[in-house]
Amino acid sequence: MSGSLMALESQEMVVGLLFLIVAISPYVSAKRNDTSFALATVLSLMLVAFLQFSNSFFSGVPMQFDWPIGAFGIRPAIMGDPMESYRFVSSAWLHADWIHVLSNILVIALVGIPLEQRMGGRRWMAVYAIGFMGGNIAWILSHPDSNIPAIGASGAAFGLLGAYMACWPDDEVEFPLLFLIRAWPIWVIVFVRLGLEVWQMYSIQSGTAGEGTVAHMAHVGGFFLAYSLAQTIARGGPHSPGREDGSGSSTGPRSFEMSRLDSDPWMESGKPLEGQAAKVLSRLREEGDEPETRRAWLEELSEHTICPICDGEIVAMVSGLECHIECNISSKHLNWP
Secondary structure: OOOOOOOHHHHHHHHHHHHHHHHHHHHHHHHHOOHHHHHHHHHHHHHHHHHHHHHHHOOOOHHHHOOHHHOEEEEEHOOHHHHOHHHHHHHHHHOHHHHHHHHHHHHHHOOOOOOHHHHHHHHHHHHHHHHHHHHHHHHHHHOOOOOEEEEEOHHHHHHHHHHHHHHOOOOOEEEEEEEEEEEHHHHHHHHHHHHHHHHHHHHHHHHOOOOOOOOHHHHHHHEEEEEEEHHHHOOOOOOOOOOOOOOOOOOHHHHHHHHHHHOOOOHHHHOOHHHHHHHHHHHHHHHOOOOOHHHHHHHHHHHHHHHOOOOOOEEEEOOEEEEEEOOOOOOOOOOOO
Protein backbone atom coordinates (compact mmCIF):
# COMPACT_ATOMS: atom_id res chain seq x y z
CA MET A 1 0.00 0.00 0.00
CA SER A 2 1.52 3.30 -1.06
CA GLY A 3 2.05 5.62 1.88
CA SER A 4 2.00 9.03 0.20
CA LEU A 5 1.58 10.81 -3.10
CA MET A 6 5.33 11.25 -3.52
CA ALA A 7 5.89 7.50 -3.17
CA LEU A 8 3.59 6.51 -6.02
CA GLU A 9 5.02 4.59 -8.95
CA SER A 10 4.47 5.85 -12.50
CA GLN A 11 1.57 3.44 -13.13
CA GLU A 12 -0.08 4.52 -9.88
CA MET A 13 0.39 8.18 -10.84
CA VAL A 14 -1.51 7.54 -14.08
CA VAL A 15 -4.35 5.90 -12.18
CA GLY A 16 -4.31 8.77 -9.69
CA LEU A 17 -4.67 11.23 -12.58
CA LEU A 18 -7.64 9.21 -13.87
CA PHE A 19 -9.20 9.48 -10.41
CA LEU A 20 -8.86 13.26 -10.60
CA ILE A 21 -10.34 13.47 -14.11
CA VAL A 22 -13.40 11.33 -13.39
CA ALA A 23 -14.00 13.16 -10.10
CA ILE A 24 -13.93 16.64 -11.66
CA SER A 25 -15.64 15.96 -15.01
CA PRO A 26 -19.24 15.87 -13.67
CA TYR A 27 -18.74 19.27 -12.03
CA VAL A 28 -17.39 20.78 -15.24
CA SER A 29 -20.44 19.46 -17.08
CA ALA A 30 -22.81 20.77 -14.39
CA LYS A 31 -21.24 24.21 -14.56
CA ARG A 32 -21.41 24.38 -18.36
CA ASN A 33 -24.98 23.09 -18.62
CA ASP A 34 -26.36 24.82 -15.52
CA THR A 35 -27.45 21.52 -13.96
CA SER A 36 -27.43 20.22 -10.40
CA PHE A 37 -24.16 20.09 -8.45
CA ALA A 38 -25.75 17.54 -6.12
CA LEU A 39 -26.37 15.20 -9.06
CA ALA A 40 -22.84 15.93 -10.28
CA THR A 41 -21.53 14.87 -6.88
CA VAL A 42 -23.49 11.62 -7.02
CA LEU A 43 -22.07 10.88 -10.47
CA SER A 44 -18.56 11.89 -9.38
CA LEU A 45 -18.62 9.53 -6.38
CA MET A 46 -19.98 6.68 -8.50
CA LEU A 47 -17.33 7.13 -11.19
CA VAL A 48 -14.52 7.21 -8.64
CA ALA A 49 -15.95 4.12 -6.92
CA PHE A 50 -16.12 2.32 -10.27
CA LEU A 51 -12.49 3.22 -10.94
CA GLN A 52 -11.59 1.99 -7.45
CA PHE A 53 -13.42 -1.27 -8.11
CA SER A 54 -11.74 -1.71 -11.50
CA ASN A 55 -8.28 -1.06 -10.05
CA SER A 56 -9.01 -3.49 -7.21
CA PHE A 57 -10.28 -6.15 -9.62
CA PHE A 58 -7.22 -6.05 -11.87
CA SER A 59 -4.76 -5.84 -8.98
CA GLY A 60 -6.43 -8.64 -7.04
CA VAL A 61 -6.51 -6.55 -3.84
CA PRO A 62 -9.80 -5.75 -2.01
CA MET A 63 -10.89 -2.11 -2.33
CA GLN A 64 -10.39 -1.37 1.36
CA PHE A 65 -6.76 -2.54 1.20
CA ASP A 66 -5.79 -1.22 -2.24
CA TRP A 67 -3.07 1.43 -2.60
CA PRO A 68 -5.40 4.44 -3.29
CA ILE A 69 -6.66 4.23 0.31
CA GLY A 70 -3.16 4.68 1.72
CA ALA A 71 -2.20 7.30 -0.85
CA PHE A 72 -5.30 9.50 -0.64
CA GLY A 73 -7.03 8.73 2.68
CA ILE A 74 -6.82 10.83 5.86
CA ARG A 75 -4.02 9.59 8.14
CA PRO A 76 -4.05 11.77 11.28
CA ALA A 77 -0.48 10.98 12.32
CA ILE A 78 0.98 12.63 9.20
CA MET A 79 -1.52 15.45 8.61
CA GLY A 80 0.79 18.00 10.22
CA ASP A 81 2.89 17.85 7.02
CA PRO A 82 1.64 20.49 4.51
CA MET A 83 2.57 18.11 1.68
CA GLU A 84 -0.19 15.77 2.86
CA SER A 85 -2.94 18.43 2.91
CA TYR A 86 -4.43 17.13 -0.37
CA ARG A 87 -5.83 14.24 1.68
CA PHE A 88 -8.44 16.56 3.22
CA VAL A 89 -10.18 16.58 -0.17
CA SER A 90 -9.15 13.30 -1.82
CA SER A 91 -10.29 11.18 1.14
CA ALA A 92 -13.89 12.33 0.66
CA TRP A 93 -14.06 10.68 -2.78
CA LEU A 94 -12.82 7.23 -1.77
CA HIS A 95 -14.86 4.42 -0.22
CA ALA A 96 -14.13 1.00 1.24
CA ASP A 97 -16.80 -0.90 -0.71
CA TRP A 98 -20.01 -0.46 -2.69
CA ILE A 99 -22.23 -0.45 0.40
CA HIS A 100 -20.14 2.41 1.79
CA VAL A 101 -20.47 4.57 -1.32
CA LEU A 102 -24.14 3.77 -1.97
CA SER A 103 -25.15 4.65 1.59
CA ASN A 104 -23.54 8.08 1.19
CA ILE A 105 -24.98 8.60 -2.29
CA LEU A 106 -28.44 7.87 -0.90
CA VAL A 107 -28.21 10.80 1.52
CA ILE A 108 -26.54 13.13 -0.98
CA ALA A 109 -29.24 12.47 -3.60
CA LEU A 110 -32.35 12.47 -1.42
CA VAL A 111 -31.32 15.28 0.93
CA GLY A 112 -28.74 17.11 -1.18
CA ILE A 113 -30.91 17.80 -4.24
CA PRO A 114 -33.75 19.59 -2.39
CA LEU A 115 -31.17 21.41 -0.26
CA GLU A 116 -29.44 22.66 -3.41
CA GLN A 117 -32.78 23.89 -4.74
CA ARG A 118 -33.15 25.81 -1.50
CA MET A 119 -29.72 27.46 -1.35
CA GLY A 120 -28.30 27.30 -4.88
CA GLY A 121 -25.42 25.35 -6.40
CA ARG A 122 -22.40 27.36 -5.22
CA ARG A 123 -23.66 27.61 -1.65
CA TRP A 124 -24.46 23.91 -1.71
CA MET A 125 -20.90 23.07 -2.76
CA ALA A 126 -19.59 25.25 0.07
CA VAL A 127 -21.71 23.35 2.59
CA TYR A 128 -20.64 20.01 1.10
CA ALA A 129 -16.96 20.97 1.41
CA ILE A 130 -17.47 22.21 4.96
CA GLY A 131 -19.07 18.87 5.80
CA PHE A 132 -16.17 16.69 4.69
CA MET A 133 -13.61 19.12 6.10
CA GLY A 134 -15.42 19.14 9.44
CA GLY A 135 -15.49 15.36 9.45
CA ASN A 136 -11.79 15.09 8.68
CA ILE A 137 -10.83 17.67 11.30
CA ALA A 138 -12.94 15.94 13.95
CA TRP A 139 -11.33 12.60 13.13
CA ILE A 140 -7.81 14.02 13.29
CA LEU A 141 -8.45 15.75 16.63
CA SER A 142 -9.99 12.62 18.15
CA HIS A 143 -7.38 10.18 16.76
CA PRO A 144 -4.19 12.29 16.45
CA ASP A 145 -1.74 9.37 16.49
CA SER A 146 -3.61 7.06 14.13
CA ASN A 147 -1.89 6.03 10.92
CA ILE A 148 -4.91 4.09 9.65
CA PRO A 149 -6.44 5.83 6.59
CA ALA A 150 -9.96 7.21 6.98
CA ILE A 151 -12.06 7.66 3.85
CA GLY A 152 -15.58 8.41 2.66
CA ALA A 153 -18.11 11.15 2.00
CA SER A 154 -20.04 10.46 5.22
CA GLY A 155 -18.87 13.69 6.84
CA ALA A 156 -20.13 15.61 3.80
CA ALA A 157 -23.44 13.72 3.81
CA PHE A 158 -23.98 14.53 7.49
CA GLY A 159 -22.94 18.09 6.71
CA LEU A 160 -25.86 18.35 4.28
CA LEU A 161 -28.19 17.14 7.02
CA GLY A 162 -26.68 19.70 9.40
CA ALA A 163 -27.15 22.56 6.94
CA TYR A 164 -30.74 21.55 6.17
CA MET A 165 -31.49 21.26 9.89
CA ALA A 166 -30.07 24.73 10.54
CA CYS A 167 -32.00 26.45 7.76
CA TRP A 168 -35.21 24.55 6.91
CA PRO A 169 -35.85 21.89 9.58
CA ASP A 170 -39.54 21.50 8.68
CA ASP A 171 -38.94 20.70 4.99
CA GLU A 172 -40.05 17.19 4.09
CA VAL A 173 -38.03 14.90 1.83
CA GLU A 174 -38.57 11.32 0.69
CA PHE A 175 -36.20 9.18 2.76
CA PRO A 176 -35.93 5.55 3.96
CA LEU A 177 -36.27 5.74 7.73
CA LEU A 178 -37.64 3.43 10.42
CA PHE A 179 -38.28 0.78 7.73
CA LEU A 180 -40.51 3.19 5.80
CA ILE A 181 -39.86 5.17 2.62
CA ARG A 182 -41.97 8.32 2.83
CA ALA A 183 -41.70 12.08 3.19
CA TRP A 184 -40.12 12.87 6.57
CA PRO A 185 -39.41 16.29 8.09
CA ILE A 186 -35.69 17.01 8.13
CA TRP A 187 -35.66 17.26 11.91
CA VAL A 188 -36.99 13.70 12.19
CA ILE A 189 -34.31 12.37 9.83
CA VAL A 190 -31.63 14.20 11.82
CA PHE A 191 -33.03 13.00 15.15
CA VAL A 192 -32.79 9.38 14.04
CA ARG A 193 -29.55 9.45 12.04
CA LEU A 194 -27.56 11.70 14.38
CA GLY A 195 -29.05 9.96 17.41
CA LEU A 196 -27.76 6.62 16.14
CA GLU A 197 -24.28 8.09 15.68
CA VAL A 198 -24.21 9.48 19.23
CA TRP A 199 -25.52 6.20 20.63
CA GLN A 200 -22.86 4.21 18.77
CA MET A 201 -20.13 6.57 20.00
CA TYR A 202 -21.41 6.18 23.56
CA SER A 203 -21.43 2.39 23.19
CA ILE A 204 -17.80 2.42 22.06
CA GLN A 205 -16.72 4.74 24.88
CA SER A 206 -18.56 2.71 27.52
CA GLY A 207 -17.06 -0.54 26.27
CA THR A 208 -20.36 -2.15 25.31
CA ALA A 209 -19.33 -2.15 21.63
CA GLY A 210 -16.05 -2.56 19.79
CA GLU A 211 -14.26 0.27 17.97
CA GLY A 212 -15.26 -1.06 14.55
CA THR A 213 -14.29 0.55 11.24
CA VAL A 214 -16.86 3.37 11.09
CA ALA A 215 -15.61 6.90 11.82
CA HIS A 216 -18.60 8.08 13.86
CA MET A 217 -16.73 11.16 15.09
CA ALA A 218 -16.24 12.28 11.48
CA HIS A 219 -19.99 12.05 10.89
CA VAL A 220 -20.74 14.17 13.95
CA GLY A 221 -17.97 16.66 13.10
CA GLY A 222 -19.29 17.17 9.58
CA PHE A 223 -22.82 17.67 10.86
CA PHE A 224 -22.03 20.29 13.49
CA LEU A 225 -19.55 22.35 11.46
CA ALA A 226 -22.05 22.62 8.58
CA TYR A 227 -24.88 23.30 11.04
CA SER A 228 -22.96 26.18 12.62
CA LEU A 229 -22.15 27.89 9.30
CA ALA A 230 -25.17 27.04 7.15
CA GLN A 231 -27.36 30.06 7.88
CA THR A 232 -24.52 32.46 7.09
CA ILE A 233 -23.84 30.66 3.81
CA ALA A 234 -27.52 30.44 2.83
CA ARG A 235 -28.20 34.16 3.17
CA GLY A 236 -28.66 35.75 -0.23
CA GLY A 237 -29.56 32.44 -1.86
CA PRO A 238 -32.79 31.52 -3.66
CA HIS A 239 -34.59 30.95 -0.34
CA SER A 240 -33.90 32.69 2.96
CA PRO A 241 -33.16 30.41 5.94
CA GLY A 242 -36.22 29.51 7.96
CA ARG A 243 -38.67 30.95 5.41
CA GLU A 244 -42.14 29.42 5.58
CA ASP A 245 -43.94 30.81 2.53
CA GLY A 246 -47.70 30.62 2.62
CA SER A 247 -47.88 29.58 6.28
CA GLY A 248 -49.43 32.80 7.50
CA SER A 249 -53.14 33.13 8.17
CA SER A 250 -53.63 36.56 6.64
CA THR A 251 -55.48 36.87 3.34
CA GLY A 252 -52.75 38.98 1.76
CA PRO A 253 -50.18 36.22 1.21
CA ARG A 254 -52.93 33.73 0.30
CA SER A 255 -54.37 35.93 -2.47
CA PHE A 256 -50.85 36.64 -3.70
CA GLU A 257 -50.19 32.94 -4.10
CA MET A 258 -53.55 32.47 -5.83
CA SER A 259 -52.77 35.13 -8.40
CA ARG A 260 -49.56 33.31 -9.31
CA LEU A 261 -51.53 30.21 -10.30
CA ASP A 262 -52.80 32.13 -13.32
CA SER A 263 -49.41 31.81 -15.03
CA ASP A 264 -48.64 28.72 -17.13
CA PRO A 265 -44.90 27.95 -17.61
CA TRP A 266 -45.71 25.17 -20.08
CA MET A 267 -47.86 27.38 -22.30
CA GLU A 268 -45.27 30.15 -22.13
CA SER A 269 -42.59 27.70 -23.31
CA GLY A 270 -44.69 26.49 -26.22
CA LYS A 271 -45.37 23.10 -24.61
CA PRO A 272 -48.99 23.33 -23.37
CA LEU A 273 -50.16 20.61 -21.01
CA GLU A 274 -52.46 17.95 -22.40
CA GLY A 275 -54.55 15.08 -21.11
CA GLN A 276 -54.34 14.25 -17.41
CA ALA A 277 -51.74 16.96 -16.72
CA ALA A 278 -54.06 19.65 -18.10
CA LYS A 279 -56.93 18.32 -15.98
CA VAL A 280 -54.78 18.39 -12.84
CA LEU A 281 -53.71 21.98 -13.53
CA SER A 282 -57.36 22.97 -13.96
CA ARG A 283 -58.33 21.30 -10.67
CA LEU A 284 -55.40 22.99 -8.95
CA ARG A 285 -56.65 26.40 -10.02
CA GLU A 286 -60.22 25.56 -8.99
CA GLU A 287 -59.50 23.98 -5.60
CA GLY A 288 -56.06 25.24 -4.59
CA ASP A 289 -57.29 27.90 -2.18
CA GLU A 290 -56.28 25.88 0.90
CA PRO A 291 -52.63 24.91 1.61
CA GLU A 292 -53.37 21.20 2.04
CA THR A 293 -55.44 20.98 -1.14
CA ARG A 294 -52.89 23.00 -3.10
CA ARG A 295 -50.10 20.71 -1.95
CA ALA A 296 -52.04 17.60 -2.99
CA TRP A 297 -52.71 18.94 -6.50
CA LEU A 298 -49.16 20.24 -6.94
CA GLU A 299 -47.78 16.82 -5.97
CA GLU A 300 -50.22 15.24 -8.43
CA LEU A 301 -49.15 17.68 -11.15
CA SER A 302 -45.47 16.89 -10.55
CA GLU A 303 -46.20 13.22 -11.31
CA HIS A 304 -47.96 13.93 -14.61
CA THR A 305 -45.71 16.49 -16.28
CA ILE A 306 -42.09 17.35 -17.02
CA CYS A 307 -39.97 20.48 -17.05
CA PRO A 308 -40.95 22.74 -19.98
CA ILE A 309 -37.30 23.76 -20.43
CA CYS A 310 -35.24 20.56 -20.24
CA ASP A 311 -37.93 17.83 -20.14
CA GLY A 312 -36.50 16.75 -16.78
CA GLU A 313 -38.35 15.38 -13.78
CA ILE A 314 -40.55 17.70 -11.70
CA VAL A 315 -40.50 17.47 -7.89
CA ALA A 316 -42.80 18.98 -5.27
CA MET A 317 -41.00 21.04 -2.61
CA VAL A 318 -42.72 21.31 0.78
CA SER A 319 -41.87 23.67 3.63
CA GLY A 320 -44.44 23.90 6.37
CA LEU A 321 -47.73 24.73 4.66
CA GLU A 322 -46.04 26.09 1.54
CA CYS A 323 -45.59 23.88 -1.53
CA HIS A 324 -44.31 24.55 -5.03
CA ILE A 325 -42.88 22.48 -7.87
CA GLU A 326 -39.38 22.71 -9.30
CA CYS A 327 -37.31 21.14 -12.03
CA ASN A 328 -35.18 18.39 -10.49
CA ILE A 329 -32.28 19.37 -12.74
CA SER A 330 -32.27 23.11 -12.04
CA SER A 331 -34.73 25.33 -10.18
CA LYS A 332 -33.85 28.04 -12.71
CA HIS A 333 -35.78 26.03 -15.31
CA LEU A 334 -38.98 25.82 -13.28
CA ASN A 335 -39.94 27.19 -9.86
CA TRP A 336 -43.73 27.50 -9.75
CA PRO A 337 -45.96 28.98 -8.49
